[in-house]
Amino acid sequence: MTHSFHPSVFDDPTLNVIHLLNTLSSENPEAISLASGRPDDEYCDPSLIHKGLARFTQYLADTDQSLATTLCQYGKTGGIINPILARYLYKDEDISVENADNIVVCLGFQEAATLTLLSVFDDGGVLLVPDPVFCGITGIAKLLGIRVVPVAMDIFLDPTALRLLARAIESAGDKIKALYVIPDFSNPTSDCLGLAERKELLALAEELDFFILEDNAYSYFRYEGSKVPALKALESRRVFYLGSFAKSIFPGLRMGYVVAPEGEGVKPFSTQLCKAKSLVTVNTPALCQAVVAGLLIEHQYSLKALNQPRVLAYQQKRNTMIDCLEHEFPYSLGVEQRVTWNRPAGGFFINVQLPFAFGYLQMCECANQFKVIVFPTSLFSLMNGASTQVRLSFSNASLEQIERAVSRLRAYVDFKQGNRRG
Numbered sequence: 001m002t003h004s005f006h007p008s009v010f011d012d013p014t015l016n017v018i019h020l021l022n023t024l025s026s027e028n029p030e031a032i033s034l035a036s037g038r039p040d041d042e043y044c045d046p047s048l049i050h051k052g053l054a055r056f057t058q059y060l061a062d063t064d065q066s067l068a069t070t071l072c073q074y075g076k077t078g079g080i081i082n083p084i085l086a087r088y089l090y091k092d093e094d095i096s097v098e099n100a101d102n103i104v105v106c107l108g109f110q111e112a113a114t115l116t117l118l119s120v121f122d123d124g125g126v127l128l129v130p131d132p133v134f135c136g137i138t139g140i141a142k143l144l145g146i147r148v149v150p151v152a153m154d155i156f157l158d159p160t161a162l163r164l165l166a167r168a169i170e171s172a173g174d175k176i177k178a179l180y181v182i183p184d185f186s187n188p189t190s191d192c193l194g195l196a197e198r199k200e201l202l203a204l205a206e207e208l209d210f211f212i213l214e215d216n217a218y219s220y221f222r223y224e225g226s227k228v229p230a231l232k233a234l235e236s237r238r239v240f241y242l243g244s245f246a247k248s249i250f251p252g253l254r255m256g257y258v259v260a261p262e263g264e265g266v267k268p269f270s271t272q273l274c275k276a277k278s279l280v281t282v283n284t285p286a287l288c289q290a291v292v293a294g295l296l297i298e299h300q301y302s303l304k305a306l307n308q309p310r311v312l313a314y315q316q317k318r319n320t321m322i323d324c325l326e327h328e329f330p331y332s333l334g335v336e337q338r339v340t341w342n343r344p345a346g347g348f349f350i351n352v353q354l355p356f357a358f359g360y361l362q363m364c365e366c367a368n369q370f371k372v373i374v375f376p377t378s379l380f381s382l383m384n385g386a387s388t389q390v391r392l393s394f395s396n397a398s399l400e401q402i403e404r405a406v407s408r409l410r411a412y413v414d415f416k417q418g419n420r421r422g
Contacts, residue, residue: 012142017135017379024375028367032405035375037187037348038396043310044250049291056294071290075283077274079105081293085257087301093219094233095241095259102260104273105284108251109217109244112258114140114280116240117178119272120211121146125177126169130156132380134187134215137180149174150382153191156181159200166208178211178240183231185218185347188380188391192345195228202231205238211261212239220248220307222346223315237263245292247348248303253288314348317394317402321350324406329413337417341392348395351377356416357387370415372408 082100131150244256329339377389
């Protein structure tokens with residue numbers, strides 16, 4: 001008896017990207033990896049666990065709450081440190097949270113995004129995403145059966161073009177329910193929205209009645225220029241703010257949160273978020289919440305000082321990578337051979353334009369033969385775009401590794417160019 005094969009959602013390549021990022025290095029132990037956007041191992045400080053927990057224990061001692069019950073029992077679904085997070089958001093992001101219960105503490109960004117998508121898309125609709133885009137959000141949407149409409153990055157960054165496209169989508173009978181954006185130093189391309197573009201995006205959300213899912217993972221990591229207010233700080237009514245402490249403390253905490261929209265006439269979403277969370281993870285581990293809360297209290301509800309050494313280190317790494325690119329790929333090369341790149345004002349990534357297509361097979365070839373792992377930007381694209389681009393991450397590589405890796409990338413490019421000429 002013959003059984004026909006029907007591809008499932010798990011065969012979608014979008015769902016394989018994070019796994020691929022996590023396994024590349026183990027499969028190529030001799031290669032230098034510029035593929036993963038992990039924070040620097042040097043700043044994953046285990047002593048922060050003890051410091052945070054000790055400070056939170058001291059904080060609880062001044063209340064009538066039991067330490068044993070708070071840390072060892074099932075806790076509130078929405079979180080046990082919400083007022084502390086509200087103070088932190090106001091101090092570091094100028095975000096005013098009217099009701100701390102509108103913050104739901106989550107297991108990292110991924111759960112925050114999952115709960116938000118479940119709450120917003122309970123009755124269908126379209127999710128707009130820039131393209132290329134971080135695969136975490138699109139992978140979750142695919143698993144939940146949400147229709148994703150990618151928007152080319154040049155259109156996404158142009159308020160006039162985005163408005164025309166959004167209107168066309170709605171005129172065709174599709175209702176836009178939400179739009180996902182990383183306004184500061186997006187993953188993978190490190191693009192940013194300026195203040196004017198943010199205000200235009202908020203106006204469009206109001207005009208067409210959709211929500212904005214704001215992912216602010218790289219807010220602390222600006223190396224030049226002035227900070228631009230978060231969308232949530234400009235207007236709360238249309239914005240779900242998705243936060244995480246993976247970059248600003250360390251990823252092993254698996255601590256994130258979502259701040260639901262607030263304001264007059266806004267539908268309360270916290271109940272829906274908590275109902276979904278109660279069935280997915282019940283509650284976020286109290287120990288992890290205690291560490292974060294203790295560190296926030298210890299640092300006067302701000303993580304700016306804690307992250308300042310990281311900012312300086314990442315800035316030096318970015319500058320080193322750009323210097324290496326300029327050395328290895330001089331602009332004097334002919335147009336057909338030219339390699340170009342952006343100069344992001346922050347974040348963890350530099351996006352490089354190659355003179356030839358670079359996909360999964362080229363990534364493997366480069367890793368196996370030239371011992372450097374770089375990630376194809378095209379694997380973040382739902383439109384089969386960015387076929388000649390690679391994302392270089394400098395966050396978790398040493399200065400020496402960056403120099404050697406870019407030199408090896410140059411050798412690979414020369415190899416490919418030689419094959420083309422031959």
